[in-house]
Amino acid sequence: MAGHAVIVAGFGFRSGVSEGSFADALAKAGGRSPACIATAAAKADDPALQAFAAARGLAVEAVDNAALARQDTRTRSEASQAAHGTGSVAEAAALAAAGPGARLLGSRVVSTDRRATCALAEGGTT
Numbered sequence: 001m002a003g004h005a006v007i008v009a010g011f012g013f014r015s016g017v018s019e020g021s022f023a024d025a026l027a028k029a030g031g032r033s034p035a036c037i038a039t040a041a042a043k044a045d046d047p048a049l050q051a052f053a054a055a056r057g058l059a060v061e062a063v064d065n066a067a068l069a070r071q072d073t074r075t076r077s078e079a080s081q082a083a084h085g086t087g088s089v090a091e092a093a094a095l096a097a098a099g100p101g102a103r104l105l106g107s108r109v110v111s112t113d114r115r116a117t118c119a120l121a122e123g124g125t126t
Helices: 019-028 047-055 065-069 078-084 089-098
Strands: 005-013 036-040 060-063 116-125
Touching (some): 005 089, 019 047, 019 116, 036 047, 060 089, 065 078, 089 116
Parallel strands (some): 005 036, 036 060
Antiparallel strands (some): 005 116
């Protein structure tokens, strides 16, 4: 029997983000239950992100800027490009963490408070 696809939630965010920002962005992205959470390595230790992940029993995968830059994102944010070398940290982190052949389930979405973005990617099998 073939394994099932893995869903990864990628997040980009700015300072002042809260657990609620992440929850809202994930819900807007479709609310699917991810196997893990991914973000830029420089942001992976953020206390709100760590608390959000811990509350859901999920690991946070830190994706370095080189891996982010290799991903083909649907969204092109100039600020994200300048800071992390990618058009969307959320989309690129989700794709990188989901592994080779991963695909986005949609463009990134923005939380109501505009502090977090989320994109879901499907990849590999377990």
